[in-house]
Every structure is written in C-alpha cells, then in structure tokens.
Amino acid sequence: MIGIEECLAEAMAIPGALCAMLVDHASGTAIAGQGAADLEGSAAGLRECYRATQGGLAMSSPDGTVRIEDVIVTTDHGYQLILPMETPFDGPLLMCLRLDRGRANLALARLRLRSISHQLIAP
Amino acid sequence: MADASLEATLTTLAADGATGALRAGRAGTVFLDRGRVCYVECAGTPGVEELLAASGRISAGGVKSTRQGATGDGGDTLVRRGVLTRGELQFCVLGATLDASFFLFGGSGAPKLRFRDGDRHWLGPHWFFDVSGLFRECRRRSARLDRAWASAELDNHPITPRRHVRARHVVLSALQWEIVLASDGVTPPAELARRIGRSAYSTLLAVRELAAAELLEPPEPAKPSEAPKPNEPPKPNEAGKPNEPPKSNEVPKPNDPPKPADPAQPAVPAAPREPAEPPGSGDSGPAVLPRRTNRPGNGGLVMSAGVPATSGDPTDVNLLIRLRDALEALQ
Numbered sequence: 001m002i003g004i005e006e007c008l009a010e011a012m013a014i015p016g017a018l019c020a021m022l023v024d025h026a027s028g029t030a031i032a033g034q035g036a037a038d039l040e041g042s043a044a045g046l047r048e049c050y051r052a053t054q055g056g057l058a059m060s061s062p063d064g065t066v067r068i069e070d071v072i073v074t075t076d077h078g079y080q081l082i083l084p085m086e087t088p089f090d091g092p093l094l095m096c097l098r099l100d101r102g103r104a105n106l107a108l109a110r111l112r113l114r115s116i117s118h119q120l121i122a123p
Numbered sequence: 124m125a126d127a128s129l130e131a132t133l134t135t136l137a138a139d140g141a142t143g144a145l146r147a148g149r150a151g152t153v154f155l156d157r158g159r160v161c162y163v164e165c166a167g168t169p170g171v172e173e174l175l176a177a178s179g180r181i182s183a184g185g186v187k188s189t190r191q192g193a194t195g196d197g198g199d200t201l202v203r204r205g206v207l208t209r210g211e212l213q214f215c216v217l218g219a220t221l222d223a224s225f226f227l228f229g230g231s232g233a234p235k236l237r238f239r240d241g242d243r244h245w246l247g248p249h250w251f252f253d254v255s256g257l258f259r260e261c262r263r264r265s266a267r268l269d270r271a272w273a274s275a276e277l278d279n280h281p282i283t284p285r286r287h288v289r290a291r292h293v294v295l296s297a298l299q300w301e302i303v304l305a306s307d308g309v310t311p312p313a314e315l316a317r318r319i320g321r322s323a324y325s326t327l328l329a330v331r332e333l334a335a336a337e338l339l340e341p342p343e344p345a346k347p348s349e350a351p352k353p354n355e356p357p358k359p360n361e362a363g364k365p366n367e368p369p370k371s372n373e374v375p376k377p378n379d380p381p382k383p384a385d386p387a388q389p390a391v392p393a394a395p396r397e398p399a400e401p402p403g404s405g406d407s408g409p410a411v412l413p414r415r416t417n418r419p420g421n422g423g424l425v426m427s428a429g430v431p432a433t434s435g436d437p438t439d440v441n442l443l444i445r446l447r448d449a450l451e452a453l454q
Contacts (some may be wrong), residue, residue, distance in 0.1 A: 001202070003209040004250075026325035028267055029260060030220060031214075040263065047168055055294045088178035088207075089215050090298075090322050120210035 007120040008034045011097055014112045016104025018078065023047050025084065031093070043096040046096045049073070050082050070110065079106055083113050085121045093121065127152075129228060130258055132236050133160070137254040144242035148234030151227040154244045160257055161248035162216060166224035167313055167442035171246060174215055177320020181206045190245045198246040214440040217250040222322040225261045226442055229449030264324060265450050274330035275450060276306060276342050279443035282306035282330060284339040293338060298329045303338075313442055418423075 002010070004022060011020035012034050021033030023043040030043030053071050071082040078101040084092040095117055101110055127135075129147055133155075136145065140158035147153070151165035164170045169177070172190070176183040181201070189197050198212050207215070236411065252260075284303050301319050302312075310318070316326035333339050 001208040001210070004213050007210060024218065026296075026322070027221070027264065027328065029264075031217060054296075056293045059292070087214055088180055088211060089174050090218050090325050093214065120208065121213065121214075123210050 001122075002116075002119045004032050004120065007095075007116055008032055010116045010119075011095065011113060013032060014097065014099075014104075014109050016100040016102075016109065018076075018100055019098040021046075021096050021098075024090065025050065025092050025094050026090045035098075036116065042096075046080070046082060049067075049080075050084065050094055053082075070111070070113075072106070075101075077101055079104060079109070081110060081113060083098060083117055086115050087121050127236065128233065129236065132238075133254045136238065136250050141238070141240070142243075143238055143240040144244075146237045146239070147227060147230075148236075150230055150234050151223055153227070154242070154248075156243075156248040156251065159251040160224075160254060161251055162244045162246065162258075163220045163227060164225040164244075164305075165227040167226050168222045169218045169219070169317050169320065170223070171215055173317065174219055174320060174322075175201075175207075178215075193245040193247075195243045195245070196247040212246075213250045216246060217252075218322055218428050220252065221257075221260060221264075222249070222324050224257050225264050225324050226446060228258060229265070229446035230263050230445035244345065260264075262453065265453055268328055268331055269450065271328055272335040274331075275443075275447045277312075277330060277334050277339060278327060278446065279311045279313070280342045281311055282333075283308045284333075285338055285340055288338065293336065295333075295362075296329065297327060299333055302326060302329055302333070311443070323442075384418075 008020045008022065011017060019035035019042070021032065021036055021039060022031040023029070023046055023077070024031055025047055028044055028047045030039045033039045033042070036042045050068075050071060054068060057066050057068065066082055070084070071080075073080040073082075079099040081090060081097040081099065083095045084098075085095060086092050095113060097109065097113055099106070129145075132145065133153060136143075136155055137158040137160075140153050142154060142157055145153045145155065147165060151163065153163040155162055162171075172183075172186050175181055175186050181189075185206075189200055193200060198216070201207050202209050202212055282302060284306055284336050298321060301321070302315060305315055307317050312327050312330045316323040319326075330339070334341075
C-alpha cells in the first residue's frame with residue numbers, strides 16, 4: 001500500500017506520462033500533482049470534464065445507470081485519462097494522467113493507472 | 124498574540140518552523156508540524172474521528188480506543204491494523220483539514236489565540252499544507268461556492284427539496300442524492316453534513332448546486348432578484364421600513380404572512396424556532412451563541428437580511444454567519 005505522493009510518482013513512471021494529479025471531485029480541490037504547470041487550473045478543468053461526462057452519459061445512456069470506469073480523451077497532442085476512485089470518505093477522488101501521444105501506450109497506461117489506484121485506495 | 128489575526132499568527136509560526144497546536148478560542152485548533160499545517164479541527168465540521176466512524180471501516184468505539192492508546196501515531200496504528208490504507212488515511216486527514224480550515228479561517232471576529240508548543244494530534248502528521256497554500260485553497264473554495272450559486276440564503280436554512288420538478292429529469296451526484304434523502308425540512312446543511320458523515324463544505328456546495336438547479340424550496344421571503352415568482356406577497360408589514368431587519372422583535376412578524384400564502388412549505392417549522400433567532404440579530408448573543416460572541420450586532424445584520432426567522436441549531440447558525448461574513452469580506 002502506498003501514499004499519495006508515491007502514487008503520483010508511480011503514475012509519472014508510466015511510459016509517456018507528462019502530468020499526474022489527484023483531484024477531489026466534491027470540492028474540486030487539487031490535492032497533489034506532478035508535472036502540472038498550473039495545478040489548480042488543471043484540476044478545476046478536469047473536474048468539470050469528468051462532471052460533464054457523468055451528466056451527459058446519465059442523460060444519454062439507454063440502460064439507465066452507468067458507472068464510469070475511466071474517461072479517455074484523445075487530443076491532437078496526447079491522451080487525458082481520468083480515473084474516478086471511490087473512497088470511504090468524501091469522494092470520488094479523480095486520478096488524472098496526461099500522456100504524450102507519440103510515446104504512450106494507452107492500453108498499458110490504463111491498466112497501470114488502475115493498478116496504482118488500487119494500491120492507494122483499497123478496492 | 125491575542126491581537127494578531129489567525130493568518131498572521133500562523134504565518135509567523137510557520138516561519139519559525141513551529142511544532143504544536145494553535146487554539147483559536149473554542150472555534151477550533153490548528154496543528155503544526157515543523158512549520159507546516161498537518162491538521163485543523165473546527166467545532167462546526169466533522170473531524171477525522173467522525174469521518175472514520177462514518178466510513179464504516181472502524182466503529183466509533185474503535186476510534187476512541189485507538190485515540191486513547193495513541194502516543195502521537197494513532198494513524199500509523201490504524202494503517203498497521205489494516206483499517207485504512209496509507210492513501211485513505213492521508214485523504215481522510217487532508218479532507219477534514221481543508222473542511223475545518225474553510226470554516227475556521229473564514230470566521231469573523233478575533234478568537235483568542237493560544238499556542239501550545241509541542242502539542243500533537245493523536246493521529247500524528249500524515250499530510251502537510253503550507254500556511255499560504257491553505258489560505259489560498261480556502262479562498263478558492265469560497266469563490267467556487269459563489270460560482271455554483273451566488274447566494275448564501277440557503278446556507279443555514281433547512282433543506283427542503285421541491286416536491287415537483289419542472290424538468291423531465293434531473294442528474295444528481297451521489298452526495299446530492301444523500302442530501303436529498305437525508306433532508307427533513309428542519310436540518311440545515313452543516314448539521315446534515317455531520318449526520319451523513321460528509322464534509323461540511325462539499326455538502327454546502329452540493330446544496331448550492333441543488334438550489335441553482337431549482338430543486339430546493341427557496342427560503343420563505345425570497346429575495347426579489349432571485350425569486351422567480353414575484354406574486355408572493357411576503358412583506359406587507361415591512362414594506363415601509365425595509366432597512367430595519369436587525370430589530371429582533373420584528374423578525375417574526377414578516378414571517379407569519381408568507382406561511383398561509385405558501386402552502387408548499389409545510390415542513391418548515393418557522394414559528395417554534397423563532398426564539399432561537401434573536402441571538403443573531405440582537406445583543407443577547409452570549410446566551411445562545413457560545414462560540415463566537417464578539418460581533419453579535421454585525422452577525423445579526425447578516426442573518427436578518429438573508430435568512431428569516433427559521434433557524435437551526437445555534438451552533439450551525441453561528442458557523443454559517445462566520446462563513447457568510449468571510450464571503451462578504453472577499454467581495
């Protein structure tokens with residue numbers, strides 16, 4: 001089991017990782033981050049991104065309830081991964097990882113991020 | 124030291140690399156570890172003990188016995204026993220700290236500050252904040268609240284979800300769902316937060332978002348700028364003297380007419396609770412506002428302007444007055 005800083009360090013060790021951060025979804029607080037130029041601004045933006053995805057899917061899903069396992073946004077420069085983690089406290093906690101499109105392996109990054117999150121918060 | 128503000132005192136202590144506990148009267152305590160804030164508790168927000176018990180991982184009794192047996196490293200004991208992961212413990216501590224800071228630092232008045240060198244919290248240090256970063260985050264949080272719904276009128280008002288929603292469907296977050304389920308038309312947000320084991324800030328934010336989505340009943344004498352229905356005839360008595368809300372014995376009056384005029388709010392027991400109102404609006408503060416009595420007059424102005432005579436637990440009212448003062452100070 002690891003703490004928040006170790007968790008971010010491991011996320012940054014994923015091939016192609018440019019920026020990793022933890023965001024508290026309920027309050028929008030940027031808890032910690034590595035590689036971000038503007039931690040607070042990025043955290044606020046990614047929180048809104050997740051929130052919009054959640055709301056949009058709830059409206060458009062034919063089966064009613066959906067649970068988001070992760071959000072992948074592909075941009076012209078890279079990928080943005082947002083992984084929500086349920087916690088026993090306020091939450092969810094969002095683990096956000098920005099990846100370089102040329103160097104990253106999206107499938108690998110997704111699996112690694114999930115495994116790191118399980119070390120941070122007991123699944 | 125009693126004359127200095129909390130922020131100035133903390134900044135000095137941080138520069139000195141102090142370790143210990145700074146008590147801010149009875150409102151709360153800030154724990155420092157080598158110049159960094161490692162925990163904050165506030166009388167109005169759920170602390171780690173309550174959050175731990177509410178998480179279901181450990182009973183309230185388990186928390187108590189760990190606390191009693193702890194020698195400054197209670198958190199490590201919990202992690203070793205497998206109650207929490209290291210990350211969960213950090214998240215619990217930092218969440219409680221941010222929540223308490225927001226309400227403690229936003230408090231009005233000048234609580235008596237007393238620093239006890241070397242005092243530690245039983246959990247031990249598990250997450251650290253720079254003093255400046257902590258205050259910056261508190262300011263971000265108030266701005267966030269105002270962006271969600273720029274009115275504090277529901278902040279210390281009992282939460283009453285609307286029975287009928289105009290939209291075809293609504294999307295609620297998990298927290299909003301819990302709030303709607305737990306709301307009883309009597310409990311204000313801060314008290315509800317404690318009951319459902321959530322942070323006071325995120326509960327308040329969720330309530331403001333619910334209000335923005337028009338899912339909550341507005342308080343009885345709604346502000347003209349925000350009331351969608353101007354046909355409510357709430358203040359016939361007060362029309363000629365709109366600038367006199369602070370007089371405590373006049374507060375109940377304007378509140379009576381709207382009740383028959385607005386049958387949609389049967390659950391709000393405004394009348395029986397009116398006796399709890401004067402502390403905010405009169406000079407009788409000390410009796411009912413145990414924690415912060417320095418500025419009863421000012422608090423009264425704020426209270427009476429935005430919130431009618433319906434009020435909850437005086438503790439929560441006091442807390443929210445301070446929050447509101449802080450929000451106004453930022454404008």
